[in-house]
Amino acid sequence: MSRKFFFLLFFAFCHLSLKANFVFNANAAEAYKAIFDLRLNDARRYIAEEKRSNPQNGISVLLDNYVDYFHLLTSENKTDYIKFKERRAQRIDALEDNDEQSPYYLFAQAEVYLQWGLIKAKFGDYTASTMDLKKAQNLLKKNNEKFGTFLPNQKSMGLIEVVFGAIPSNVKGIADFLGVRGNISTGIKRLETFKSNIKGTKYSFYNDEAIFLLCFMDIDILHRRDSYTKLNSFLDDMGDKSLLKAYLQGYVAFKTGKNDKAISYLENIPKSNLYTPMPTIQYLLGNAKLSRMDKDAPVFLTNYLKEYNGTNYIKDTYLKLAYYYLLKGDMLGYTNYLKLVRTKGYATDEKDKQALKEANEAKPDVDLLKARLYFDGGYYNKALEQIKDKSQDELKSLRDQIELYYRMARIYDRLDIFGQAVLNYQKAINLGKKETFYFAANSALFLGILYEQKNDDAKAKYYYNLTLGMKGHEYQNSIDTQAKEGLARIK
The missing domain is CATH 1.25.40.10 (Tetratricopeptide repeat domain)
Structure with a gap:
């Protein structure tokens, strides 16, 4: 074997061994x-x-x-x-x-x-x-x-x-x-x-x-x-x-x-410098604590604001802090945090847009607010207890009146009381279908889901289309996406 051939073979082998893979x-x-x-x-x-x-x-x-x-x-x-x-x-x-x-x-x-x-x-x-x-x-x-x-x-x-x-x-x-x-x-x-x-x-x-x-x-x-x-x-x-x-x-x-399980998981999350910082944990834990009416909820919501360097949920977090103080009866704390909702953060995410909108509206009814927070945590009986004896006439703002029926419907829906859920969803639709609040559109969406679960495709289709027919309301993108997916399932 010639020396020249040997070197050619050697370089060819090196080229193959270095080939990207x-x-x-x-x-x-x-x-x-x-x-x-x-x-x-x-x-x-x-x-x-x-x-x-x-x-x-x-x-x-x-x-x-x-x-x-x-x-x-x-x-x-x-x-x-x-x-x-x-x-x-x-x-x-x-x-x-x-x-x-x-x-x-x-x-x-x-x-x-x-x-x-x-x-x-x-x-x-x-x-x-x-x-x-x-x-x-x-x-x-x-x-x-x-x-x-x-x-x-x-x-x-x-x-x-x-x-x-x-x-x-x-x-x-x-x-x-x-x-x-x-x-x-x-x-x-x-x-x-x-x-x-x-x-x-x-x-x-x-x-x-x-x-x-x-x-x-x-x-x-x-x-x-x-x-x-x-x-x-x-x-x-x-x-x-x-x-x-x-x-x-x-x-x-x-x-x-x-919610109780959520708090347990989040409180026992691995804590070490080995892990990348994740401020969202503080945001989630603060929201979970607020849904249970825990006194230390503001600690975690405030931690999120301190640790977070992004643009999302800042207005929403300030609104949650405002609501915490409203539920305590601290009106100074409530109004101070509402000012921060209006002046801090960005209104790009749907939650932040909603927070800014709520900060510029009338003060919510405290019982309705408690029902909403309890509901978010899965405490359905506690949520019902807050509003079961409340009537539309007691509430001053149209938003609260529509939310009363919507919130009752959501609670009855989760408690599997079908008749009361349907009745209250329909009341929310009738009262709110021309408004920009999300309650009527979401009520139509959930009625579509309820009837789909009962294999009544005709009624399900009617309510999904009714959802899509409502325009210019809060959470438009996410509600419409779910309605379209519902229609796709029953075709």
Whole structure:
């Protein structure tokens, strides 16, 4: 063998050994686990080690993006968002230099577009968000054609299906222009199937991500209050040292009316410098405590305002503090916090818009306010006790009059007293259908749900359409999304 041939063979071997690839090895698996425990600094260390030992591994690029994604999700820091979003293009370029024959080649690019699409939506960049999500969808479709048995495709395709199915009306024009379509039920079924299919496979490490997505979809998009047992059983599969698990346990419990359990989970959340700061825990715990009328509720609401560097729920938090002092009979505290609702924070999120609106309206009836807070915590009998003997004539403002019927209906609905629920929902609709308050539209929505549950599709369809016919009210986007999903289910 000639020396020249030997060197050619040697350099060819070196070139092959340095060829970019996608390897989900032990370092990558540990980094991924740390990300979903919300130990982001640990994840960064594992990724750095992988880059040193295997600099051509494209999975490191994807994991870097996961870290930024969860940092921005948990901090909601707009300064970091502006600084980090330039990294998307750099990561796509790096991934395009990898092994085109790997099922991770198109998938990893799609994941970067998908994660940035979701983050951009969170920060209000809806056009850029929709375009990134569309790019992700196109890449996933191509990858699914090439690698039909590559299970991770199903996770992300299901997520995009849900996101596009839940697009709010204020983004609908952009979505229609790009030809974006989705179906919430189809997407969730796809994710549930994915979660089931990865058990015992080399993709089982995706289980925590599937649980994370299913919890938020069930609670925030479907708004199911009867899914606690199912979601909690999912969460049992996550590691006990995961901050994300503990937060989700508290979140799911609070949103499904299991308030005492929510407080217990959130008070016992892992506390260590190993975990990324998560101010939302303080916000959630403060709200849960307020729903139970705990005296220390302001401590946690105030902590949220101190720790949080984002733009969401600031006005809502000040309003909750105002209501705490109103319930105490401290009118000075109440009026001082109302001033802060009007002057602090941003009116971009629906909750903050609602908080600002309430701060500029007449003082709410105290009994109605207590009923509302007890209801939010799942204390339905206590909520009923506050207003069961109250009449419309006792209430001065139209808002309170409509809310009385709406609140009675919601309580009877949760107590499974069908006749009284229907009667009071209808009263709320009759009184409030021409107003901007959300009570009438939500009443129509819940009547649609009640009749759907009773397999009376004709009445369900009537009330879902009635919901969509009411315009210009509070929470328009989320209420309309649920009504559309209801109509899709009964077709």
